[in-house]
Amino acid sequence: xxxxxxxxxxxxxxxxxxxxxxxxxxxxxxxxxxxxxxxxxxxxxxxxxxxxxxxxxxxxxxxxxxxxxxxxxxxxxxxxxxxxxxxxxxxxxxxxxxxxxxxxxxxxxxxxxxxxxxxxxxxxxxxxxxxxxxx
Numbered sequence: 147x148x149x150x151x152x153x154x155x156x157x158x159x160x161x162x163x164x165x166x167x168x169x170x171x172x173x174x175x176x177x178x179x180x181x182x183x184x185x186x187x188x189x190x191x192x193x194x195x196x197x198x199x200x201x202x203x204x205x206x207x208x209x210x211x212x213x214x215x216x217x218x219x220x221x222x223x224x225x226x227x228x229x230x231x232x233x234x235x236x237x238x239x240x241x242x243x244x245x246x247x248x249x250x251x252x253x254x255x256x257x258x259x260x261x262x263x264x265x266x267x268x269x270x271x272x273x274x275x276x277x278x279x280x281x
Contacts, residue, residue: 155208159270162203163261166254169194171253177251185242185249186235193231197223209274222273233260 173192175185183191206212211219232275237256242249 155270156266157242159204159210159266160261161175162200163210163265164198166200167257167261169199171257174253175250179271185253186239189238189253190231191225197227197230204269205273209270209276211274213278214274214276219273223269226268226273229268230260230265233264 170192171194174185174188177188177191178185182189201220204211204220207217234253234256237260238249239253239256241252243248245252247255
């Protein structure tokens with residue numbers, strides 16, 4: 147993959163993460179503020195829904211990996227989502243309880259760190275990898 151196409155994939159991945167993140171964050175707020183569910187549980191619920199949105203956008207638009215068997219991608223993606231939700235929930239909890247930052251702000255900070263350092267890397271080089279195309 148050349149630098150131009152790598153940069154385009156990065157931009158698309160960030161757009162996909164942003165859309166999935168908006169869905170995720172909105173559902174977290176509704177669950178926490180309206181349904182009075184603890185924010186760490188709300189992150190689990192919203193993370194699963196946001197993950198479905200993110201998977202679909204990434205499979206068909208970002209990585210155009212819809213010709214690859216979905217089962218393998220989905221299993222890998224689920225592993226990444228589990229790690230991502232654990233990191234987001236833990237990070238938000240730590241920022242909120244140890245540093246006394248509002249959970250909404252803690253979540254945004256944690257999401258940015260997890261999205262760039264964990265999700266993007268694993269989705270690009272493991273989940274949606276197209277054989278030799280990314281070498």
